[in-house]
Amino acid sequence: MTISWAYVIVTEVIFEDCKLFRDVAQHRSLSRAAQLNGISQSAATQHVQELERRLGTTLLDRSTRPMTLTYAGKAYADLCRDVLRREEEFLASLGQVDETLRVASIYSIGLTEMNRLREALERNLPGAHLQVEYLRPDKVYQAVLEDQADLGFVSYPQHRRELTVLPWRDEPMAVAAHPQHRFAGLQTVGVRDLNGEAFVAFDEDLAVRKELDRHLRNRGVEVNVVAQFDNIQSIKEAVALGTGISILPEQTMRAEVRSRRLVSVDLDSPEFVRPVGIIYRRRKVFTKAGREFLELVIEAGAMAGA
Numbered sequence: 407m408t409i410s411w412a413y414v415i416v417t418e419v420i421f422e423d424c425k426l427f428r429d430v431a432q433h434r435s436l437s438r439a440a441q442l443n444g445i446s447q448s449a450a451t452q453h454v455q456e457l458e459r460r461l462g463t464t465l466l467d468r469s470t471r472p473m474t475l476t477y478a479g480k481a482y483a484d485l486c487r488d489v490l491r492r493e494e495e496f497l498a499s500l501g502q503v504d505e506t507l508r509v510a511s512i513y514s515i516g517l518t519e520m521n522r523l524r525e526a527l528e529r530n531l532p533g534a535h536l537q538v539e540y541l542r543p544d545k546v547y548q549a550v551l552e553d554q555a556d557l558g559f560v561s562y563p564q565h566r567r568e569l570t571v572l573p574w575r576d577e578p579m580a581v582a583a584h585p586q587h588r589f590a591g592l593q594t595v596g597v598r599d600l601n602g603e604a605f606v607a608f609d610e611d612l613a614v615r616k617e618l619d620r621h622l623r624n625r626g627v628e629v630n631v632v633a634q635f636d637n638i639q640s641i642k643e644a645v646a647l648g649t650g651i652s653i654l655p656e657q658t659m660r661a662e663v664r665s666r667r668l669v670s671v672d673l674d675s676p677e678f679v680r681p682v683g684i685i686y687r688r689r690k691v692f693t694k695a696g697r698e699f700l701e702l703v704i705e706a707g708a709m710a711g712a
Contacts, residue, residue: 421493424486426453427465431483432552434472487553495691505534505695510546510555514638514658515682519706526702527695534695542636543612550685556696562613563683572684575707577655579678581671582641584648590669597625597675604650605629609636614680618653621677642668655680682707 422443429439430450440450458465465479475483507527511520524536541549549555551568563571581600583589589599600622607629608615615634622629632650635641641652642659646667653673662668684703692700 421490423453423457424489426450427457428483428486428490430454430466431475431479431486432554434474436473491553491687505531505693507534507536507557507693507695507699508555509536509538509557509559509699510541510549511538511559512543512546512561513540514561514655515540515559516658523699523702523706527699530702531695531698534698536699547685550687553687556686556690556692557699558685559682560685561680561682562617563681563685564613568688569685570688570690572704574682574684574703576679576681577657578672579653579680580656580659580673582645582652582654582659583669583671584645584651585666585669586648587651587669589651589671592671594672594674597622597627597673597678600629600651601627603629604632606641606644606650606652607631607634608641609634612636617680618678621675625675653678 426439426443426445429442430436433439433442436450436454437447440447443450454466461478461482463478464476465482467474467476467479509520520536520538524538527534527536539549539555543560546555546558546560547564547566547569550558559574563573565571581589581595589595608618610616630650633644635644638654638658641654642662644650645652646662656670656672659668659670663670684700690696
């Protein structure tokens with residue numbers, strides 16, 4: 407079958423147009439979308455205005471800062487994402503795609519661990535490249551659902567109709583304490599011993615906070631929340647300064663324990679674990695790099711749980 411050059415040029419223009427509007431919708435910024443697509447801001451503005459003229463409707467509400475999408479704009483952005491996803495799947499079936507794998511991850515999947523996975527991927531598949539962005543859990547879901555990321559790493563993974571969830575590993579949680587805290591010399595601490603302790607918590611909207619609160623409540627334990635943060639690194643810093651104790655995945659504290667900035671004390675309750683999962687869009691067609699990375703990640707999760 408012969409494909410005309412005119413057809414190829416037209417389809418490339420369609421994909422470029424879709425990518426530009428997808429980026430406008432994602433970043434709520436014409437200047438940022440223009441930068442990502444290698445054109446001037448005026449060219450991006452003219453493109454969207456011409457698009458609105460052809461469709462006979464307004465796609466962007468320019469009266470807000472940052473600009474927002476109208477109902478038609480949201481529908482068109484969904485169409486653009488679907489078109490680009492189908493292009494990616496088609497090229498993947500032909501083996502004609504960039505072997506860059508985009509990963510969105512919660513902060514506590516450490517840089518060291520991701521660097522090991524990156525090195526293994528590039529060693530097993532020369533030419534592959536791993537691109538990792540660390541985000542809040544809700545932003546990880548958004549990145550995967552909007553095709554900004556091929557894979558996501560989240561704790562307490564939520565099952566959604568549009569997503570496939572692969573359980574990865576269960577991480578034991580332990581008490582994090584200052585080296586001078588009264589718990590520091592213990593091998594194990596009872597959950598009820600935490601009652602009334604000054605406590606550095608996760609933000610209330612995070613799944614890990616809700617699960618920890620539930621476990622403590624079931625044991626009749628009430629801690630004194632003196633500070634709360636949306637990421638583990640900030641919690642560790644607060645504990646190291648003596649603000650209070652916390653409960654964190656044991657493996658996220660190992661560097662601080664080695665440097666004696668923190669102590670990690672086991673809890674007497676096996677239910678204190680943090681499940682971590684991998685998410686991706688249903689019917690996602692992975693490139694060779696994606697398939698290889700998934701195998702490496704699943705193997706690493708199995709080794710961690712062994």
